[in-house]
Amino acid sequence: MGTRTRKRTPTDRQSYEVEAEWSEADLALLEELKRAEGRLPDDAPRALLSIRLSVLTDDTTSPVRQELDLRKLALDRGRRVIGVASDLNVSATKVPPWKRKELGDWLNNRAPEFEEILFWKLDRFVRRLTDLSTMIDWCFKYGKNLVSKHDAIDLTTTTGKIMVTIIGGIAEIEAANTSTRVTSLWDYTKTQSAWLVGKPPYGYETAEDESGRIVLVIDKDAYRALHWCRDAAMRPKPASARRMARVLVRARLCGPGLTASTLLRRLRNPALIGYRVEEDKNGGVRRSKVVLGSDAKPIRVADPIFTEDEFDGLQAALDRRGKDQPTRTPGGATQFLGVLICDDCGTNMTVQKNRVKDRSYMYLRCGKCKAGGHGAPNPYEIYSKLVEDVLKVLGTEPVMTREYRQGAEARKEQQRLEQSISYYMTGLEPGGRFTKTRFTKEKAEKTLDDLIKQLESIDPESTQDRWVAVHNGKSFQARWEEGGMEAMAADLLRIGVKCKVKRTTVKGVRAPRIHMKLVIPKDVRERLIIKDDDFAESF
Structure with a gap:
């Protein structure tokens, strides 16, 4: 059955555009x-x-x-x-x-x-x-x-x-x-061969068949891109995922934001065989797995882009070239991620794992330099040097926390004093109630002077709702000694401190010479103020 060329989104609801609404x-x-x-x-x-x-x-x-x-x-x-x-x-x-x-x-x-x-x-x-x-x-x-x-x-x-x-x-x-209805719809959709709702997997797009039903059809540009990648991966000297991504972007078969990890995720998706898939949440790697129907067989929802043999061959080729990278942990494989950056290309330094013959080792590399810019060996030595440099520069800074002060009480007191002063000033005018005797006049003048002094002692800022910085009695060195490198990394990332890592090749030596330079924002003291999250327990 043929399909119409007109594309259709899974839903008729549209995003709101502000400019088009104001009449x-x-x-x-x-x-x-x-x-x-x-x-x-x-x-x-x-x-x-x-x-x-x-x-x-x-x-x-x-x-x-x-x-x-x-x-x-x-x-x-x-x-x-x-x-x-x-x-x-x-x-x-x-x-x-x-x-x-x-x-x-x-x-x-x-x-x-x-x-x-x-x-x-x-x-x-x-x-x-x-x-x-x-x-x-x-x-x-x-x-x-x-x-x-x-x-x-x-x-x-x-x-x-x-x-x-x-x-x-x-x-x-x-x-x-509403959530129950949506969940029920998704659970039902997973068991159907028809495409009811959802975003199509890469390689496919939605269209209408002659009966008006939404179906998945192969995207021609994505088909070309995927088959070219398979051919590049199956060569005697296979192309890297980074190389594939650059070629696809240059050929305008993919958008400029395509990364190697995204491309690999697309190439490993079983949806390319035409099967319905769902996210596999086991482990730290984002993958998709095939959904089985009531007959324990995969549910086909579209024509295949790869045959099963072609897909299996591609996975084997990717496995041969893939490397066993450090296991993902809650804190990430790379400590001080976002703080350590490459001096040459400005991208984040991340921990990579490599294996040469029977020896494996870890090193830091950046995202854009060729071959990782020679790499930076011994990540933990770099971490230690960074900690030492940060403690020298920021360790003695006091830990200041932001507190909210309301000015309602001060405003009430200011208003009371102004009313009282007005009352006594009126009473001291000629013919006023405090001018009838010398005693009452002197007492009123003394009271008026006291009220004026009290009004002058009120800080104008105290009458406003405001944030104030309060010292909690600790230095950042003490804070980081208690919280460890994780606490230091979080603070450095929060205040925008960067450490540029420069690698210089040394003749006759495989490992490069490492130079590190801290970049501290000019307003670092203001950024160091800790802003407590009132909603942290609600996340």
Whole structure:
């Protein structure tokens, strides 16, 4: 049965594009709302608008509508809009608020800039009760409020707190039902020979047959690329995966981001025989395995790109050229990954394992230099030298942690003092209540002087919500002695410290001479400040 040339995606839902949604009327209304907001007092409470959308369909509310409605709500509440956290094409079930690109930055780094978070509906904000509970705890800790346009949510009232929990529970039930339906669909799909949903494996694309069903057909460019790679791997002197990737990119048969590891994963995928596959999660290597049907036989979903003999021959050729690299560990095979970089090409240095005759050894190599730039032997010696250099430069620096300070109490005290000063100044005016006797006048003047001194002693910064750096009594050397190289590596990666490794060939000597140079950011002291993660337990 023939297929139509028109391609079709597995779903009709489309990603949202901001530029295409704002109409002239919307923009005019936006400007009108901003002008009205400009008439609010300077000390008006500040609001952050949270906008989210997974996909744009006829049943969803567009981000433009959400923003305009929330700006009206902020204006009605007398709030000044300080910013808009717009996270589009983001699932609230999969991505909690603190992990979204824009809203997460406001929550983790810009909390002093707003007092309220406004959202259109609770399911636009969260869809899991645990995420909602985490956000409520965060709001109580930082003195923030959550307000919904279409739900009775207000953390400043007992009723609002109860309501937000009930609505959040309903949203989680709805999300759980959706998850169950999706999981059931995928489980059913795995047993079918027809292609129902999902992204096709490399080498195939979706099309419609004459009956309108979605089927998998072979992508011609991918077919050429895969067969060329098989021929290159089966030569007496086979080409490396890196060489194959460069040729395919240069021939424009693959995108510029193709890497050797991605190419190898494609070449080892049993889907190239036309079988249905699923991810094999055993071990640290990403592979796919064949799904067996109820008859214990592989389920064929498309015409094969390789015959079974061709595929088996390709796997044997790849196995002959493959090397037994260090086993993946939770911390990674390479320590200080992302810190140690090649001085010549600027890519990360990674640990590789090689075997010559009966002797195996490990060395560091980069990603782009030819043959790894001669390599850097003895990784642990390089680690030790890096630790020594870092301790000399940064070991004595104090460990500072970031803490959040609210200015509400200081603002109340400032307001009380200003009112008291105004009261006494009025009473000391001619004919005022404190000018009737010398005794009352002197007492009032003394009290007024004391109040003025108290007001002058209040630091203006203490009246603002702010982050402050507090010394925890330790140096970074003590911190790293307790946490080991893992703690040091995490801190160096966090603050952006790099160590350039330069390798110089020595005549008559196989191993190169190694030179190491630390690159420290100019604002290293500011970067060293540890920012505690309020949401760490929620991940």
